[in-house]
Amino acid sequence: MREFRLSDILSPRGIIYWRRKLWESQYYTPERLRELQWKLLTRILDHCWVHVPYYRKAFARLGLERSDFRSLDDLSRLPVIDKFTVLDQREELKADNIVRFRPREMFTSGTTGTPVGFYWDVDSTVLELISQWRHFSWSGYRLGDAFLDIRSMVLRSGRDHQWNRKCRGLELSSDLMDSTNVGRFAELLRRYRIRLWRGHPSAMSHFIRLLQAAGIASIKPKIIITVAETLLDGERHLIESWARIPVGDSYGQVEHVALICQCPKGGHHICSEYGIVEILNEDGSPARPGEEGRIVATSLHNRALPLLRYDTGDFAVASDQTCRCGRTLPLISSFTGRTDDRLMTTAGRWISGLRFSHCLTKGVRRAQIVQKDRDGVDVYVVPTPDWDAETEESVRRELRKRLGESMDIRVHRVAGIPFDGGRKFKFVVSLLDSKEPVDRRFSREALRKA
Ligand SMILES: [Zn+2]
16 A cells, blocks of 8 residues: 555564454453553553653653553543644654654645644554554455555656556546546456555545446445545445445544544444544543544554644544444544534534535535635535526525524635645635634643643
């Protein structure tokens, strides 16, 4: 897969161990999972204590001794940090022996603001690789099966596709797909006998619409995994009704602190062996089942730039349910988007803008909602011939219902979506983040009360 270098994959020490472990631990009792997490967290805490200047100073400032951490619950003694902490104090967060962990620098592709640089080390990369392998296997993937990686991207070769022989992956750029070449792309999938599709849901939806228009139905995959973007309801419906299999959605971040994978029974499982996930209310207390909160996570593996209680900027609804698939990995109920997927109502409340995807389907090839100020939002629509004045009015009505009757809803018919979001498609773009104090006060002060 393109995120991994061959040198990472050729680190067999961790691979053999974790391949066996992760296939067993997905059925552990909750107590045994917590034991495993505590063992891994102990290693990270010891490391931070000795080798990470930021944490050495934070522990001293908070008057904490290493012996004060006696169980997973003691993690809550630490304040929550966020990407601004990393932006401001990255050098201090780097381990003083970072070279030992063969770090690789990666940058977030934030839609707003400055990209932030993180490090992946070999251990966290191995966990990422094996955890994804396990996720694919839930739907019947076997190592060696050919897969498609479809995204909005520029391929290194400069071509519109490339075949990676070593990991049997066909990489396609959806940016260059249209009705004139969709048949050639379909032929490539046939030639390489692709069983698994993996990629951005927006890119996959674009490909499927082109295949439907061309009447090509003979290349349906056996497994579908969506990554990187929030999967919208309309996209899930399109993909599942065309392929006639459930989509396995997944959630992760460049920071490698949390991984959540959807099983074929629909459960969004937290990969507890990968990171500790907390869903927190605005005051920093744990969200109860059914409540929405921020995803705050702690990497259990990355020692190059360790992140303890890191606010991912994403939101989810907590759950205490168990899954019909029999796996005991804990669940979340649903994702409710990222900070920049949020819109602010006229009353000053943040709500998830993703909920509006259902009212922007009829007559819409593509749409995007952008909020630049508190009083209005811009809705950009690439229309199909079905778009009419009545549809436009119903969009205004639906948005005002949730955002406030005085909200100025400006609908623009456009040939292309204006805000490309750094190659990932963004249905909602909030540009309020840097101007608006509410959200920042929450993440930087309320959560740092410790
Ligand atoms: Zn499940």
